[in-house]
Amino acid sequence: MSTDKLPTRSENFSEWYNQVIQRAEMADYAPVRGCMVVRPYGWALWENIQQALDKRFKATGHVNAAFPLFIPMSFLEKEKQHVEGFSPELAVVTIGGGEKLEEPLVVRPTSETIIGYMYSKWIKSYRDLPVLINQWGNVVRWEMRTRLFLRTLEFYWQEGHTAHATAEEAVEETIRMLNVYTDFALNEAAVPVIPGKKSETEKFAGAVDSYTIEAMMGDTRALQAGTSHFLGQNFARAFEIQYLDPNNSLQYCWTTSWGLSTRFIGAIIMTHGDDQGLILPPRLAPIQIVVVPIYKNDQEQSKVFAAVQQVEKQLSAWRFKVDLRSEVTPGFKFNDWELRGVPLRIEIGPKDVDNGVVTLARRHLPGKAGKSTLPVDQLSNQIGSVLDEIQAALLERATRFRDEHIFNPKNYDELKEVVQNGWAFSWWCGSADCEAKVKEDTKATTRCIPLDQPEESGPCIVCGKPAQRKVYFARAY
């Protein structure tokens, strides 16, 4: 890997993105087009994301299970919208064990159908409800244009699938999980997402309503970072998921599904990163603190290493690493760990040892601005709050960036302009024609209709007809 400078984000954002991922060893390209290898450092980040989410799923009553990778083709065809939405991007297995299969198997692009099939076997009574199951797994969608983490043929995610007795309960669940995602994004990833509802044209194939958390990336493009769907009775009818209610009458269930994928890693990278590389939020960073010892001869080395040992003892509550490499200089290590986005660096050199301190360097504040010293014996009771400050600063900074790039265009011409470098928040009549016109003119699509809306109305930014809802228009990944 070259030690050349990264391309800057302003000169070539997507090249910056690709290079930072590969240089930081988060992921690499696999020998199959469109597939990636998630390397240990990237996977460690994903594991931390998984833990943060899984804890929240369990706290809201969900349990984990595992469903098959292969789905009979006929299952997909049972829900009309669903098959129309997914058939162009299916990977299909037609041969198994050297024999042509009687029925082709689809490599799951999502699991509503096979889980629906199982739910129809498991659910008989209102007493069986609700069923609240999540699975962690991988899915395959044969995308044409791929991009590390954002869009690959195979990706890792979690998909929750729930079945309920009433529409109200299912809607409540859909919103509950949307809120879980929002809470995760804000408080763990420091990614300030906007929760809202998808338009008819943007919603999930087979859903009644789709909800999303939308995030603004560093180039102002929007990224759908997680979704929660109210599926109504569409899949329940397709798979005959029925139960007897207390009055002994047969009812269809109401189902939901919700998912968040390794795409979120892309969201973290493009929300916080800078021209030096990644910046990972302390709560999710695989390495929260890196310790770099500095010395120029054996005498200094032993002095410094003794101090490093003291420091290590005080850091036991955090995920930290001591960089003892002797073949590279401290300056190299600084750049190296900055590229990898470690939020806090502790430098320990002879001068620090003489003064009984260590030097802290905050990743998000380059150069002198992020540096300070701390007495060694203060480490264990101060580091926690330093990391909390960094976490808060990242969220604050990303939120400010987002808000500075959301505009209220006064007319359609202004909308066309602002979506070139930001999002437009505008009244929209709800018609697909108006959406399509914006897309054709600007490549921007409706991202979401936020849940908390002003009790007002206004003229549609496109056609001028009365509109009840405001929507975000943005170019998206």
Next chain:
RNA sequence: CGGGGCGUGGCUCAGCCCGGUUAGAGUGCACGGUUCGGGUCCGUGAGGUCGGCGGUUCAAAUCCGCCCGCCCCGACCA
């Protein structure tokens, strides 16, 4: 699939138009020394079927044909 571009040591590329010694550079890798508070410097070394097949020629990385693969733009999309 439509439009554009590219395949040369691990990586990034030069060389190709205008065919001609042992195919180069930077970086990475290995070893030795030097350095170490912001990507040290010097030296030595390993590493290449020039994407594949065929053709032209005394001679092909270089010219011609076919094929394969990848990247970028577009339609699709967590």
